[in-house]
Amino acid sequence: MIRITKKLRTLSSLNLFFWSTLWLMVVLTIGTIEQKYIGLFESQKTYFTSLFFFYKGLPLPSGGSVILIMSLGLLSQLIFRTNYKSKRTLGITITHTGAILLLSGAMITRFFGEEGSVVIPEGSIVNYMQDYKTQDFVLKNEQNGQDIMILTADTISLKKDYLLSGLSLKFLKNIPNCIQTSNPDEKIRCIEIDIRSEKESGHFNISQDSTEAQVIKLDGKTYSAEIRPHRIPLPFSIKLLDFEKKFHQGTMLSKSFKSEVQVIDGSLISRHLIEMNSPLRYKGYTFYQSSFSENAQGEITELSVVKNAAQWFPYLSSIIICIGLLLHLLINSKKFKAHS
Amino acid sequence: MKKYFLVLFLIVASLNSFAQSKTSEAELIPVMHEGRIKPLGSFARVKLNDYFGKKQFGEMNATDWLLEVFFNPKEAYTREIFKIQNPDVIQALALPSSRKYFSFLEMYQAFNKNHEMMNPLLSANESELDLTSKQIRELYMHFMDYLGLSRSFSFFSPEINVGEKHLSYFDLVASGKMIPKKLAEYMEEDAQFKTLMIIPPVDANSELWTSPWEAAIGKNLPALKKWHTLYQSYNEKKSEPKAALALQKAEFNQKFKVELLIKKYDLVSWSISLYVLGFLALSLHFLKPSNLPNSWARTVSFVSIAAGSVFHLSFILARCFILSRPPVTNLYESILFVGLTAVIFSLIFEVKKKNSLGLFIASTLGSSLLFLSIGYQQTGDNMGMLVAVLDTNFWLATHVVTISIGYGCTLVASMMAHYYLFTSRKSEASALKALEKNIHSTLLYSLFFVILGTILGGIWADQSWGRFWGWDPKENGALLICLWLLWITHGKLAGKFKMKSFAFVTGLSSIVVAMAWFGVNLLNVGLHSYGFSSDAARSLFIFSGVELILLAGLWLLAENKLPRNRKAV
Numbered sequence: 012m013i014r015i016t017k018k019l020r021t022l023s024s025l026n027l028f029f030w031s032t033l034w035l036m037v038v039l040t041i042g043t044i045e046q047k048y049i050g051l052f053e054s055q056k057t058y059f060t061s062l063f064f065f066y067k068g069l070p071l072p073s074g075g076s077v078i079l080i081m082s083l084g085l086l087s088q089l090i091f092r093t094n095y096k097s098k099r100t101l102g103i104t105i106t107h108t109g110a111i112l113l114l115s116g117a118m119i120t121r122f123f124g125e126e127g128s129v130v131i132p133e134g135s136i137v138n139y140m141q142d143y144k145t146q147d148f149v150l151k152n153e154q155n156g157q158d159i160m161i162l163t164a165d166t167i168s169l170k171k172d173y174l175l176s177g178l179s180l181k182f183l184k185n186i187p188n189c190i191q192t193s194n195p196d197e198k199i200r201c202i203e204i205d206i207r208s209e210k211e212s213g214h215f216n217i218s219q220d221s222t223e224a225q226v227i228k229l230d231g232k233t234y235s236a237e238i239r240p241h242r243i244p245l246p247f248s249i250k251l252l253d254f255e256k257k258f259h260q261g262t263m264l265s266k267s268f269k270s271e272v273q274v275i276d277g278s279l280i281s282r283h284l285i286e287m288n289s290p291l292r293y294k295g296y297t298f299y300q301s302s303f304s305e306n307a308q309g310e311i312t313e314l315s316v317v318k319n320a321a322q323w324f325p326y327l328s329s330i331i332i333c334i335g336l337l338l339h340l341l342i343n344s345k346k347f348k349a350h351s
Numbered sequence: 352m353k354k355y356f357l358v359l360f361l362i363v364a365s366l367n368s369f370a371q372s373k374t375s376e377a378e379l380i381p382v383m384h385e386g387r388i389k390p391l392g393s394f395a396r397v398k399l400n401d402y403f404g405k406k407q408f409g410e411m412n413a414t415d416w417l418l419e420v421f422f423n424p425k426e427a428y429t430r431e432i433f434k435i436q437n438p439d440v441i442q443a444l445a446l447p448s449s450r451k452y453f454s455f456l457e458m459y460q461a462f463n464k465n466h467e468m469m470n471p472l473l474s475a476n477e478s479e480l481d482l483t484s485k486q487i488r489e490l491y492m493h494f495m496d497y498l499g500l501s502r503s504f505s506f507f508s509p510e511i512n513v514g515e516k517h518l519s520y521f522d523l524v525a526s527g528k529m530i531p532k533k534l535a536e537y538m539e540e541d542a543q544f545k546t547l548m549i550i551p552p553v554d555a556n557s558e559l560w561t562s563p564w565e566a567a568i569g570k571n572l573p574a575l576k577k578w579h580t581l582y583q584s585y586n587e588k589k590s591e592p593k594a595a596l597a598l599q600k601a602e603f604n605q606k607f608k609v610e611l612l613i614k615k616y617d618l619v620s621w622s623i624s625l626y627v628l629g630f631l632a633l634s635l636h637f638l639k640p641s642n643l644p645n646s647w648a649r650t651v652s653f654v655s656i657a658a659g660s661v662f663h664l665s666f667i668l669a670r671c672f673i674l675s676r677p678p679v680t681n682l683y684e685s686i687l688f689v690g691l692t693a694v695i696f697s698l699i700f701e702v703k704k705k706n707s708l709g710l711f712i713a714s715t716l717g718s719s720l721l722f723l724s725i726g727y728q729q730t731g732d733n734m735g736m737l738v739a740v741l742d743t744n745f746w747l748a749t750h751v752v753t754i755s756i757g758y759g760c761t762l763v764a765s766m767m768a769h770y771y772l773f774t775s776r777k778s779e780a781s782a783l784k785a786l787e788k789n790i791h792s793t794l795l796y797s798l799f800f801v802i803l804g805t806i807l808g809g810i811w812a813d814q815s816w817g818r819f820w821g822w823d824p825k826e827n828g829a830l831l832i833c834l835w836l837l838w839i840t841h842g843k844l845a846g847k848f849k850m851k852s853f854a855f856v857t858g859l860s861s862i863v864v865a866m867a868w869f870g871v872n873l874l875n876v877g878l879h880s881y882g883f884s885s886d887a888a889r890s891l892f893i894f895s896g897v898e899l900i901l902l903a904g905l906w907l908l909a910e911n912k913l914p915r916n917r918k919a920v
Binding site for chain 2: 025026028029032033035036039040042043044046047051054055059113116117120126258259260261262264265266287288290297299301315316317319322325326328329332333336337339340343344
């Protein structure tokens with residue numbers, strides 16, 4: 012027991028903080044520069060949120076593990092090394108408490124947060140959000156409009172024969188980034204399938220960037236196959252009543268984007284306006300205006316959706332950190348004055 | 352104290368001579384341009400600068416020049432207004448090579464003669480063109496833009512022959528006569544030009560301004576009659592104040608007057624000059640062998656830096672007033688603001704310590720940052736509008752301002768550290784100890800503002816995009832400064848940095864700030880990227896290199912221990 016306590020104590024050493032901060036700065040710089048080449052999402056995964064990254068086969072600690080060590084060190088510092096009675100270090104103690112709160116909020120968000128987006132054409136209703144990081148392969152029966160198969164693309168096995176009501180499906184290829192666009196974050200998946208029914212068989216290439224699903228006709232029945240972002244159901248539906256965009260006159264600068272939506276929650280129907288910097292909060296979910304697009308049918312709004320139990324952590328911790336730092340500055344300046 | 356007032360009085364007196372400014376009535380007519388309602392005087396300057404490269408055309412001011420283009424195009428067409436700097440462009444267009452400025456008529460003939468060259472050039476992609484072709488295309492755009500301006504009020508000119516009389520399109524519209532269809536079609540071709548959006552929206556619900564021709568076709572007679580009065584008085588060579596007055600809108604006048612004032616008197620240049628003067632006076636003070644704590648040179652330095660900061664502050668405040676938004680919304684404004692923060696912080700420091708260090712830092716940081724800001728001015732009138740995401744005064748006023756103050760304080764700390772290394776051989780031990788403490792507390796102030804600013808930025812992101820932290824380059828830049836400052840302060844506590852190594856790493860903060868502030872824009876990814884050129888990358892690289900070499904040199908020269916015979920008190 013004593014040994015463990017001793018080990019925990021060493022975590023609080025300033026040395027550890029000193030070297031971890033230095034390393035974190037190095038990782039931060041590399042990861043930021045890498046964003047230009049491998050994209051925001053990929054670099055974030057490799058350098059910041061994971062525990063290790065590899066440099067020429069050598070495993071090096073990335074942001075995740077360094078921040079974890081720093082948090083443990085800070086916690087240990089607060090438990091073992093803080094003199095809570097000292098007035099001189101009162102400000103610092105408060106600041107450290109705020110920092111721990113901020114870091115634990117980040118942890119909660121990391122493990123329990125949900126995020127995605129909702130894409131709604133004008134006049135349509137949507138009851139799910141999309142997760143762009145994972146894709147689903149979807150096979151649909153066009154006769155009754157039902158999904159026969161929804162499979163997370165990353166879990167597809169190339170060896171297995173998938174048997175579905177009267178159909179046999181074999182995946183020949185599954186390439187997560189068969190087409191690379193100029194945006195390194197945008198990777199387009201391609202899947203090649205071999206599909207058989209009792210009498211007929213077919214061979215199809217399905218890629219994520221085609222706007223319409225691949226139509227498959229077998230034995231006089233029509234099916235469709237597509238790759239689309241993974242869908243997470245929402246406990247209510249949203250209807251886009253109207254989308255409005257404005258530009259500064261005579262320029263291509265956006266002035267405002269607005270989505271007028273209707274939230275349909277059982278028999279409860281309410282109207283809301285979502286604007287830049289003014290999101291809709293409903294049942295723990297927050298909807299933000301993030302983008303829009305247009306097609307022949309009309310305008311389509313894109314909202315970011317976040318569910319985050321730790322949303323208030325940064326607010327509280329920032330107040331605590333600032334109070335702590337201000338107090339420290341005040342106490343110190345008095346100390347300086349007393350000296351001189 | 353008397354000395355300070357005397358010097359201040361001299362500066363104010365010398366400025367008084369230029370403060371007696373007059374704006375002509377026409378300058379205050381509102382016009383919609385690049386998304387902003389601005390005074391005609393500003394619009395005229397932008398246009399004149401586009402074509403001519405200056406904000407004044409000989410004896411004429413920009414507004415008089417523009418009125419001539421509107422109302423007396425025949426005269427205006429002969430003025431040599433288009434500036435061509437590149438001899439290759441002059442040659443390509445077969446213009447006389449002895450001049451740099453060409454009139455509209457000359458350009459018209461040149462483009463006409465070379466129309467075979469122009470067509471592929473206009474439809475080509477920007478990236479396919481060489482420099483000369485790009486410049487020819489830009490020149491053509493300016494030429495068409497100018498043509499549009501000169502045809503803005505063509506419905507006033509009596510170009511239609513009805514029997515004996517020459518009538519204008521406007522005369523026909525105003526008298527309610529039918530205009531023959533063919534003639535109307537021919538005349539209304541001028542309506543395609545959308546250069547001048549000067550007719551205010553008719554009903555309160557609309558925000559869209561229209562061009563004079565659109566108003567003529569839409570029969571918006573009340574607005575056009577006012578312009579007609581101005582047109583008549585202009586062509587009868589009467590003075591036009593009353594006619595122009597009728598076209599002003601009282602609600603804009605206050606802002607417009609301030610805007611024209613800061614356009615006319617370049618406050619930034621004044622401010623730079625005063626900072627440089629302050630620096631020179633301070634050098635005199637340092638050169639004096641007796642090195643008295645207070646001298647005339649130091650007073651002059653203090654007052655001129657303070658006066659410079661007043662100009663600096665007024666410029667920023669005027670921009671806030673004109674644009675109705677907080678001081679920092681883009682890279683250019685951030686440089687202005689960080690400069691002001693550094694100057695004010697150093698002046699406060701100077702008032703407290705009275706050891707001239709604050710003056711040294713204020714004058715160097717103030718002048719160099721203002722000088723830098725000139726390079727980052729935007730095109731046009733330097734007062735662009737904001738995209739929707741950024742258009743939130745609350746977060747701009749809190750997050751951006753706080754983080755900029757943090758940058759300013761960090762730069763001040765870095766300068767102090769330079770000074771520490773520079774003087775460590777000559778100074779008394781007690782003075783060095785005190786300076787070290789000053790650096791440390793400046794670092795704590797920086798830490799406070801940078802951390803607060805970064806967290807506020809996270810909260811803004813949380814409010815607008817639903818995530819507190821997204822590892823966006825700008826966020827990472829801010830975090831880098833936070834970590835850097837934490838590293839120094841904790842490293843000092845852990846005994847890693849003593850004396851000159853503490854000053855050395857604090858000195859390096861300027862590079863870290865430059866990387867976080869400018870460097871992340873080079874990556875051009877994420878939400879915060881402003882767009883950036885490779886020139887900027889080079890200068891950033893050079894700055895970091897020079898700073899590193901300078902600090903390394905100072906570090907080698909500095910002493911690591913307090914001299915024994917000069918022990919700390």
